[in-house]
Amino acid sequence: MNAKKKRRLAFVAALLAAGAGVAGVIVYGLGQNTMYFRSPSDVAAKQVGQGVAFRLGGLVEKGSLQHGAGAEVRFRVTDGRSSVLADYNGVLPALFR
Numbered sequence: 001m002n003a004k005k006k007r008r009l010a011f012v013a014a015l016l017a018a019g020a021g022v023a024g025v026i027v028y029g030l031g032q033n034t035m036y037f038r039s040p041s042d043v044a045a046k047q048v049g050q051g052v053a054f055r056l057g058g059l060v061e062k063g064s065l066q067h068g069a070g071a072e073v074r075f076r077v078t079d080g081r082s083s084v085l086a087d088y089n090g091v092l093p094a095l096f097r
Contacts, residue, residue, distance in 0.1 A: 036054055036055070037054070037055045037056070037057035038054045038055070038056060038057065039056075039057055039058060039079045039082075040056065040058050040077050040078055040079045040081070040082040040083055040084040041079055041081045041082045043056065043082075043084045044082040044084065056077050056084065056086055057077075057079075058077040058078055058079040058084075059077065059078055059079070059080075060075050060076070060077060060078075060096070061075070061076040061077070061078045061083055064076035070089075071089055071090050071091060072087070072088070072089050073087075073088045073089075073092060074086070074087050074088075075088075
């Protein structure tokens with residue numbers, strides 16, 4: 001192998017290593033900041049650890065909606081198997097029904 005091919009090979013190897021490093025940092029950063037939807041059954045089965053931020057996915061149970069002072073809302077979320085009490089403070093999302 002001549003010197004030109006060795007330099008080209010070293011450049012490609014360095015480029016691949018740098019790309020893998022950048023991809024690793026991105027995946028690590030996203031893993032720390034993503035919020036996953038959990039079902040009420042997951043929460044009831046304690047599959048969600050203490051202090052872990054997550055979004056609760058499911059349907060609002062009929063008759064469970066209670067408005068509090070200001071923007072406080074309390075309701076139950078169900079997935080058909082389990083239901084979980086949820087307290088929310090703020091403007092309700094557009095998909096809330």
